[in-house]
Amino acid sequence: MTDFKAYGYSCSVAATLDIIGGKWKGVILFYLLDGKKRFNELKRLNGEITQRMLTLQLRELERDGIVHREIYKEIPPKVEYSLTEFGQSLKPLILMMREWGEHHVEYVMEKRKNEA
Amino acid sequence: MTDFKAYGYSCSVAATLDIIGGKWKGVILFYLLDGKKRFNELKRLNGEITQRMLTLQLRELERDGIVHREIYKEIPPKVEYSLTEFGQSLKPLILMMREWGEHHVEYVMEKRKNEA
DNA sequence: CAGGATCCCGTTGGATACTG
DNA sequence: CAGTATCCAACGGGATCCTG
Numbered sequence: 001m002t003d004f005k006a007y008g009y010s011c012s013v014a015a016t017l018d019i020i021g022g023k024w025k026g027v028i029l030f031y032l033l034d035g036k037k038r039f040n041e042l043k044r045l046n047g048e049i050t051q052r053m054l055t056l057q058l059r060e061l062e063r064d065g066i067v068h069r070e071i072y073k074e075i076p077p078k079v080e081y082s083l084t085e086f087g088q089s090l091k092p093l094i095l096m097m098r099e100w101g102e103h104h105v106e107y108v109m110e111k112r113k114n115e116a
Numbered sequence: 117m118t119d120f121k122a123y124g125y126s127c128s129v130a131a132t133l134d135i136i137g138g139k140w141k142g143v144i145l146f147y148l149l150d151g152k153k154r155f156n157e158l159k160r161l162n163g164e165i166t167q168r169m170l171t172l173q174l175r176e177l178e179r180d181g182i183v184h185r186e187i188y189k190e191i192p193p194k195v196e197y198s199l200t201e202f203g204q205s206l207k208p209l210i211l212m213m214r215e216w217g218e219h220h221v222e223y224v225m226e227k228r229k230n231e232a
Numbered sequence: 233c234a235g236g237a238t239c240c241c242g243t244t245g246g247a248t249a250c251t252g
Numbered sequence: 253c254a255g256t257a258t259c260c261a262a263c264g265g266g267a268t269c270c271t272g
Contacts, residue, residue, distance in 0.1 A: 002217075002218060002221055002222045004217070004221070005163075007221070007225045009221075010143050010161070010162050010163045010164065010165075011143055011146055011214070011217075012213070012214045012215075012216075012217025012218045012221060013142040013143050013145075013146045013210060013213045013214050013217060014139070014140075014142060014143045014217075015217045015221040015225075016142070016213040016214070016216050016217035016221065017136075017137060017138070017139070017141075017142040017213065018139075019221070019224055020133075021133060021137040021138065021142075022133070022137065022244090023130070023133070023134075023244085023245080024130075026129040026130060026132070026133040026137075027126050027127055027129050027130045029129075030127055030129045031127075038253085038254090039253070039254050039255075040253065040254075043254095045126070046126050047121075047126045048126065049126075050245075050246060050247075051254080051255070051256095052245080052246080052247090052255095052256085052257095053244090053245060053246080054255095055254085055255065055256085056244095056245090063227070063228065063231060064224045064227060064228065065223065065224065065227050066224075071254095074253095075252090075253090076253045076254080077252080077253045077254050077255080078253070078254085079253080079254060079255085086220070086223065089216065089219075089220055090216065092212065093212050093213065093216050094129060096208065096209050096212055097128070097129045097132040097133065097209065098127070098128045098129050098132070099128075100128075100132050100205065100206065100209050101118075101120070101127075101128025101129060101130075101131045101132035102118060102128045103205075104202070104205055105118055105120070105123070105125075105128060105131040105132065105135070106118045107181065107202065108135055108180045108181065108182075109123050109131075111179070111180060111181050112179065112180065115179060138264085139264085139265080154233085154234090155233070155234050155235075156233065156234075159234095166265075166266060166267080167234080167235070167236095168235090168236090168237095168265075168266075168267090169264085169265060169266080170235095171234080171235060171236080172264095172265090187234095190233095191233090191272090192233045192234085193233045193234050193235080193272080194233070194234085195233080195234060195235085233272105234271100234272095235270105235271085235272090236269105236270080236271075236272100237268105237269085237270075237271100238267100238268085238269085238270100239266105239267085239268085239269105240265100240266085240267085240268105241264105241265090241266085241267105242263105242264090242265090242266100243262105243263090243264080243265095244261105244262085244263075244264085245260105245261090245262085245263095246259105246260085246261080246262095247258100247259085247260085247261100248257100248258085248259085249256100249257085249258085249259105250255105250256075250257075250258100251254100251255080251256075251257100252253100252254095252255090252256100
């Protein structure tokens, strides 16, 4: 089994969260689950994300081998993002996050509100 | 189904990651899966975490109803942290994160290294 | 033992303007 | 359309010292 300490993580959960955590990556991956998406398409879906952040996050996902970037040499430019085969391995995890969120997030949010 | 936009999230995955994401929460939850733990016990297990961060993260988990804080009125002080019943709902998710990490993190880390 | 209080810094991330 | 380039504010998070 992998020695996570060697990579600076205290356990595999920490490593996983380092890879798909953060404010945007989970959402980006979620939208890529049902197929390739263009840059502006992802931007619209994410709503509040800025161009800068979308680019940065996509670059990291690409570096980590999770997302593939396909550039079409056209004018106007066209770039499509899709999950790599390796990225597909995240599918059950993303779906479970969505599932948990749908069933439990409201409880947490109401709790937070009642204490503010 | 919950309206995540109303809470400022673009989808349920984003909300879930906001609750259990970050550098430490996943690990803390992971260690709490197999029963209650004392403060210093969690600190040792997490290795690199500072007292300050451990306290902050535990407070947030407590606020969100995920972790229960039991204070024993003794000297020296004794505090035990455990998952609430609500917190138990995260168990499959945490376990899946661990699972994914164990099988795939090494690939990502080697890839990062070869490009640095 | 389990923290609280301060200080401080690096990174994250937002706003805006510009470009092939 | 799909980015880059800057600038800047906010926050996460570390180090250190103190305490009931």
